[in-house]
Amino acid sequence: MGLKIFKNVILNQKTGFLLVEDGKIVDFRQELPEDSSAQVYDGRECHVLPSLIDVHVHLREPGFEYKETIKSGLAAAAAGGFGQVLAMANTSPVNDSASITEFMLGKNMESHPAGPFLYPVGALTRNLQGAQLSPLAELKEAGCRAFSNDGLPVKDNELFRRAVEYASDLGMIVIDHCEDTYLAAGGVMNEGKISSYLGLKGIPSVAESLQVARDILLAAYLDTPIHLAHISCEESLELIAWAKEKSIPVTAETCPHYLFWDEEIIQDYNTMAKVNPPLRKKKDVLAMRNALKNGVIDIIATDHAPHADFEKEVPFAEAPNGISGLDTALSLCLKLIRRGVMELDDLTWLMSLSPGRIFNLPVNTFQKGDPADFILLDMEYEWQVTPEEMLSMGKNTPCMGMELMGRVMAHFMGGKEIFSRF
16 A cells, blocks of 8 residues: 655654555654655644544444434544444344344445444344344444443343353453433333423433343453443442442443433423433533543443434424434544643543453554544534534434534545544
């Protein structure tokens, strides 16, 4: 492929030249190399960051292509800075067989052969029904990178235990949606004064934290990793902090919407903010931000959940849960840097390096030989979230109409440009 030089890029607060050859990182220098045959790209004073990794997305295909396709979802991922995504199993048919896994991987190669790359998450149980284990070895062999029952948590503790053990034997991680379905039954938002005022059935935070406690105790007893999905409340964070103090092998993610919005955004029955777990109280938002700083939360994931417009244009209780997040997640999270919650290096860890480490995915640390997967980020680029600016088919986000600062200007995978706004 020959040497490529990306000039005028900022890495670790230093402006210089990033050298890439044969899809790998060669070096970062502050002086221009003498190589007249190299291709030179102008980075225009953008920050260069490793491609992001999103370990929790819903790409809807097969079965719900009117909401999102693998092609459109990965296009949004590329534009949002995500080079690798883990796609959940709640498709139709459910991804509980090798044929569905292979179909998804084939669609990825057909639409985005140079990236972004989709890693299917296999259904933990047949048809996500929580009664019988899926053929986990078959799913791994077909290309799944993790297992989850997604939004339908396994109620049977014995079955869940066996699933975690089996997954561990295969070298795989179980991702658990932590929710006691009995406590949460019928709920559509956080339980509290606002749900009472609006006349909506609430979901108590203990519905999440109770299941978090179960998973922690099982991980400790089995000495086996479990990953906790989209954590939303302070009580869960306290349990996870305790687990980490005891060196229990649990990891946890949260999402941008739990870092920026609380239940008050729902006071006008805003279906764009209806999500599960629900948006909690202000204290939970603050606790979640603190958890990013002290290492209790390991990953920021989007839980990208696109829906068609008409599905959200119904009474609040009837609307589906979910926020479309791939297009906006990075720009939103840059606010945390401006507010002093974290540094850019911390965000890079949470959105790229840590998810790569936990799920054994290739990551770029800008060392020689690393994959040349990176984004050029203009921290000062101002833009407004509009349907036209979002590449996802799902426009369901509380961000709609919001002014954001900071955006991915170009995205490279293996040194090849897969997206550009230049």
